Amino acid sequence: MSQSAALVAVALAAAWFCAFLGAHVIGWRAGRGNAQWLVRCYAASILGMLISVTACTAGSGLCIVLALMTSGCLFVVYVPAVYTVLTSLSVQTLILLGRAGGALPEAELYARFSGRPIVADRLATLAASGYLTHEQERFRLTIRGRMIAALFARLKELWKLGAGG
Amino acid sequence: MKAICLASLMTVVLFLGVTLAFRLAPSAHRVRRMTAIYGICGVILTVLWLASPDDLGILPRSWLVAPAWFDLVLALFFFSAAYFGGVLQLYNLADRGFSLRMLIDALESPDGAIDVDRVLASYSAGQGMRWMYDKRMHGMLEQEVVHRAGGSIVLTAKGERAADLFIAIRNFLRLDDRP
Numbered sequence: 001m002s003q004s005a006a007l008v009a010v011a012l013a014a015a016w017f018c019a020f021l022g023a024h025v026i027g028w029r030a031g032r033g034n035a036q037w038l039v040r041c042y043a044a045s046i047l048g049m050l051i052s053v054t055a056c057t058a059g060s061g062l063c064i065v066l067a068l069m070t071s072g073c074l075f076v077v078y079v080p081a082v083y084t085v086l087t088s089l090s091v092q093t094l095i096l097l098g099r100a101g102g103a104l105p106e107a108e109l110y111a112r113f114s115g116r117p118i119v120a121d122r123l124a125t126l127a128a129s130g131y132l133t134h135e136q137e138r139f140r141l142t143i144r145g146r147m148i149a150a151l152f153a154r155l156k157e158l159w160k161l162g163a164g165g
Numbered sequence: 166m167k168a169i170c171l172a173s174l175m176t177v178v179l180f181l182g183v184t185l186a187f188r189l190a191p192s193a194h195r196v197r198r199m200t201a202i203y204g205i206c207g208v209i210l211t212v213l214w215l216a217s218p219d220d221l222g223i224l225p226r227s228w229l230v231a232p233a234w235f236d237l238v239l240a241l242f243f244f245s246a247a248y249f250g251g252v253l254q255l256y257n258l259a260d261r262g263f264s265l266r267m268l269i270d271a272l273e274s275p276d277g278a279i280d281v282d283r284v285l286a287s288y289s290a291g292q293g294m295r296w297m298y299d300k301r302m303h304g305m306l307e308q309e310v311v312h313r314a315g316g317s318i319v320l321t322a323k324g325e326r327a328a329d330l331f332i333a334i335r336n337f338l339r340l341d342d343r344p
């Protein structure tokens with residue numbers, strides 16, 4: 001392989017990832033649905049990356065694999081950061097405190113973050129995401145939800161994490 | 166390709182190392198321990214890369230990355246991503262995932278179902294929602310982003326900087342402008 005082909009492939013992967021980031025943020029600002037928009041943007045960036053890497057490196061298999069690995073690695077580091085901003089209760093607590101001038105009664109924080117509305121909201125989100133089905137006020141696992149729950153239950157057991165949550 | 170082979174191998178070693186550490190010597194500071202194991206594995210990966218032939222004795226020439234130094238950079242990058250985006254996130258989800266714990270509670274529930282009242286009372290195998298937020302509060306107090314003052318929770322200087330950053334990000338992304 002030429003001295004620069006791998007560098008070019010990785011640079012193209014990084015550039016396409018930046019394009020994905022830009023599109024994701026623009027969509028977010030425009031109010032697009034989070035998970036669906038994330039996946040669509042990323043899929044489009046992968047397609048663009050594959051075309052440009054194939055064209056610039058004469059279809060080198062190694063370059064395509066390196067580009068896919070680079071993009072995949074950037075994605076797995078980016079997604080947790082996104083969900084931290086979106087869903088972390090600790091982050092939401094800091095934000096609430098920041099907007100309230102830096103202090104709030106402890107009872108108010110507990111009422112907000114361990115009360116009925118936040119549980120109802122999270123159960124509804126899980127149902128909308130296809131992990132739970134809704135029967136009146138009760139929620140049951142879907143096949144997808146059962147698989148995820150079973151997988152992590154086994155991981156918790158393997159790592160002896162206790163109940164956690 | 167050597168980068169991918171060695172980084173993958175070291176990720177398996179890291180996972181096994183973390184598993185052994187968690188099972189054989191439980192500690193309250195699991196993330197610190199995981200990160201120490203990641204650091205040790207990173208050093209081993211570098212030594213292994215320097216000590217092994219470019220083709221690992223099995224790779225065809227067309228699958229060798231040039232220049233060679235770039236292969237080492239990629240190996241360290243792939244391995245770091247596998248830790249920060251993979252193993253560490255698995256741990257965060259398994260140990261702290263709020264939604265995930267609800268799914269596991271549903272899985273472990275005798276009738277296979279949960280509702281708001283049950284989650285409130287017995288979230289996380291019977292501990293309840295107050296315990297869940299106690300855990301977050303304890304973490305924030307330990308990280309010194311907040312402190313207690315009378316009956317209130319108050320941001321520290323460090324917490325204020327973090328809050329400002331998150332507020333700026335949420336404002337920029339217009340996350341709070343939605344219905």
